[in-house]
Amino acid sequence: MLMARIFGALVAACALSWPAMAQVQDLVPHRALYKIRPAPVAAGTLPLNASGTIAYELTRTCDGLEWRQHMDLTASGGGQDFRLEQTWGGSESLDGKRYRFETRSKHDGATRPVIRGSAELKDGGEGEAKFTSPATRTVALPADTLFPMAALAKGIADRKVGRDGFEYKVFIGEKAEPPYRMTGIIGIAPRRARELPPPPGDSDLVAGREPFYMHMSFFDSKEQDAMEPSHTWGAAMLDNGVEILGVQTAGPLRFEYVIERIEKVAMPKC
8 A cells, every 4th residue: 555654653554554444344255266277378379288276265353354275286388397286374454454374385296394474564554574484584564565465455445446557565475575566457357257157156246246357566675676577466356355367477387267166254243
């Protein structure tokens, strides 16, 4: 959330709490299953064979959100074959100030070290992230840092007021480094997303809602003059936070995933 700190720390603290809370609360709790498939590529480019699944669950708690995403990806192309199993989980407070994260992964069957930690933003806006695994590290966070769910909610909110782009600092926690500089373009969802039928399950979470498209590029903060992002994410999104189709790119790896089933998750009794 890029907001000028004209009125000092009090305004900055409010900017990072009440708006973030209102936006994050709009994300609907749900479970969704996605099928991974090869992504469309430019003419003359060989597609990467990709298959697998992504299972995602977003749960509301009395003071925040919790999520778990498990990806099982098999890909081949350019003379390389690999399999990636990855589970990313976390929780985020409704005011956007507290964040816990954990990533577990296997690459071609070999277990990678667990990445685990927490982050907190102080009343003045700045904060720090503390990694407890695979090594103890502390990373300073600038005052305009957003955590993942707050960044997603802010992008949806920007689209609702007619903005066609944004630039945020987003801390995910997959490595002990400062937040990414994330630039985004908001536009019309591709036809293949607009023409998707409602998935089985609680299809009323999807039916009748017009998707829009967010294309996000992630730049490493330590590379201030970088022209190429470290990775990109394109999402055909609904205004309730349900993603129906996505495309991820990191170097030569590029794949698409499409929703196959969706279920509601009950709200907590607080």
